[in-house]
Amino acid sequence: MTLTLKDIQEAADRIAPYIHQTPLLRMENLDAFLGCEVHVKLESMQVTNAFKIRGAMNKILKLEDEDLEKGIITTSSGNHGRAVAFAAKRLGIHATVVVPDSGSKYKAVAIEALGAELVRCDVSERFDVAETLARKYDYTYIPPFDDYEVMAGQGTVGLEIAAHHEDFNYIILPTSGGGLLASTSTAIKNTSASTKVYGAEPASLPRYSESLARGELTRIPRQKTIADALVTDQPGERNFPIVKELIDGMLAVSEEYILKGMKLLMMEGKIVAEPSSSVIIGAILEGLLKVSPEDKVCFVISGGNVGLDILENLKDVDY
Amino acid sequence: MTLTLKDIQEAADRIAPYIHQTPLLRMENLDAFLGCEVHVKLESMQVTNAFKIRGAMNKILKLEDEDLEKGIITTSSGNHGRAVAFAAKRLGIHATVVVPDSGSKYKAVAIEALGAELVRCDVSERFDVAETLARKYDYTYIPPFDDYEVMAGQGTVGLEIAAHHEDFNYIILPTSGGGLLASTSTAIKNTSASTKVYGAEPASLPRYSESLARGELTRIPRQKTIADALVTDQPGERNFPIVKELIDGMLAVSEEYILKGMKLLMMEGKIVAEPSSSVIIGAILEGLLKVSPEDKVCFVISGGNVGLDILENLKDVDY
Structure with missing residues (x-):
């Protein structure tokens, strides 16, 4: 099995009533700050304020009724967990979300507010904890990435961009496990x-x-990053x-410049x-990718879930 | 003289290359927070991040060349001043901006960055100071409101809303001197x-x-408000x-609820x-205007110029 354009088109129809x-x-x-013609796709304004609902909803809508009744479980640093919690609430089923301690407190609060059961653990143990609970309670695991049905849903971001017929020179996407990048590229x-198509990830x-x-799957040492949704330590299989087949390059961005980007979006773009x-x-x-003023660049703002506390970090940042 | 739809249409053509x-x-x-179908017109994403450029640019573009060469002057708590400074820079002419001490520091910095001459004074003296300087240097005064040509430019916000053919039940606009409200209503x-069409102003x-x-122009006592762009003490003549002729009502909003509104826009709408x-x-x-879930309401977000320091005020605010 793999991922096709048709899978993504079918997912688009399936999830349309929910997103x-x-x-x-x-x-x-x-434009003047980024040296190109700037376009933004605002998944920050998506249901649950992040693109993750697209993949989670597609996966969950494909489950059998009896599996839905038993309940679902996932692991997530936040946005996928919130998406699963939202989907469960919409469909009236039980959801458990395993959240790494290192994740955003703001996101954990939002997950609980949706009525999901929250289980905290160390980031390195999250998959084991979820697997144990899934076996014990017969929950269906809804993976945050590395799943064709999740990817098919996430790829609808790409369909919506394509529907604009803007002939973008570049599309740049945030990257963790690679679900959004792989599917949007498709x-x-x-x-x-x-x-x-370029991906961007924290240099750390x-x-x-x-x-x-x-040229092969590589696990990297865990390090901290302000980018709390991009903490996976290896690409999805x-x-x-x-x-590897589809993208044109990967950009590894320093923590300093992640914050500069956030402040620029807020102060000049007026978006969170x-x-x-x-x-x-x-x-x-x-300066990791050379663009010119004529280049039409589409930036996929994958989410907007941030607490006011993080804004403290922006005070002394210039852009 | 008065303001007509034709004036606004002509202004739209005149300012189009600049806005x-x-x-x-x-x-x-x-929707769930406001109890209606929510639409937002984002003048926060306008040039200089506020609608003011529309009126200022229309006024300035109608000046004779010899007046442009002598220079222009205005008074402003911030957004109009920034608009005038931007227009002057674009047209290569000199601008002086008289800024009340009570205004936003963030906005004053932006005005200076555009190369305008900044003059500070007490808010009650700002019009006198500007008049004195205008007479001394033969500057043309660009009024922030209460001027038909400024209004004609600002009314283009209304034209753009009308062009969407959404059949809005309500349009709600922030109100100070009343230029945006009068012209958009027209x-x-x-x-x-x-x-x-409703206006909203600080209850203070x-x-x-x-x-x-x-039923008549009334000057009210000066009081402080967090809404630094809405500080006029009487409507424009x-x-x-x-x-009075066109709008359906005016809403006077408490400081507490102004901050709640700002936090809601930021945390749930992801806009600044x-x-x-x-x-x-x-x-x-x-609860100052009763709306129902079927009502299509267009909120005119007139500007987004706010420093990070103001976000401090949002910390303990619930919505």
Whole structure:
């Protein structure tokens, strides 16, 4: 099995009643700062304020009724957990979310507010904890990435971008396990062959940069990053081959420039993006990809879930 | 003389090369909080991050070349000053901006960054100071409001809203001197008779609520408000009769609810609005206008110019 454009198109129909078609805006006020024609796809304005609902909802809607009744479980640093909690609430089923201690407190609160059961553990143990609970209670595990049905849902971001017929020169996406990147690339490369697709990840957790350089799945040492949604330590096994085949490059962004990107979006773009989404703006500010004023660049702002406490970090940041 | 739809249409053509057509977004994530179908017109994403450039640019573009060469001057608590400074820079002419001490520091910095000459004074003296300087240097005064050409430019907000053919039940606008309200009402009431137009102002500075109640221009006592762009102490003489004739009501919003509105926009809408724009969201949260879930409501987010320091005020705010 793999991921096809048709899978993504079918997912789009399946999830349509549950998600928003998010805005794709031309942001002229950012052109001078980023040196290109700036467009933003605002998944920050999606249901649960992140793109994750697209993949989670597609996966969950494909389950049998009896599995839905038993309940679902997932692991997540936040946004996927919130998406699963939201889907469970919408469908009236039970959800358990295993959250790493290192994750965003703001996101954990939002997950609990949706009525899901929250289980905390160390980030390295999260998959084991979820597996144990799933076996014990016969829950269906809803993976945050590395799953074709999750990817098919996430790829609808790419379909919506393609529907604008803007002939983008570049599309840049935040990258952790690689689900959004692999699936959006599939949608884009099958509809607009001339568009280049880049991923951006924290330089402190360069799982894709390393894996692509070595040509094989590589696990990297855990390090902290302000980008709390981009903490996976290796690419997804199913995502990696697609990413390797389709994308045009990977950008590894410093923590300093992630914050610069976030502040630029807030102060000049007047939009709230989480650090994990700001990584794609930071990549350009850091000069990791050379763009020119004529280039039409679409930045996928994957989420906007950030507490006011994080804004403290922006005070002394220049851009 | 008065203000006509034709004036606004001509202004739209005149200023088109200098401004952005700003997004009008459906914001489903806010529906549950505001009890209606929420749409936002994002003048926060306008050039200089506020609607003021529309009026200032129209006024300035109508000046004779010899007056442009002598230079222009204005008074402003911030957004109009920034607009005038931007226009002057674009046209290569000299601008002086008289800024009240009570205004936003963030906005004053932005004005200086555009190369304008900044003159500070007490808020009550600002018009006298500007007049003295204008006479001394033969500058042309660009009024922030109460001017038909400024209004004609600002009314283009209404034209852009009308062009969406959404049949809004309500349009709600922040109000200070009344230029945006008078001019947008003119555009809307001439194109969509069934749409109700409301203004919202700080309850601490209810210059329109008082004037409308008494049926005449009323000067109110100066009080502080977090809404730093809504500090005028009486309606504009030219604006008031238009507002009185056209609008459906005025909402006076408490400081507490202005902040609630701002936090809601930021945390759930993921957009940055200044307190002076958040007043229209606060009005609904405070229950000052009864809306129902079927009502299509367009909120005009007039500006997004706010420093990170103001976000401190949001920490303990619930919505």
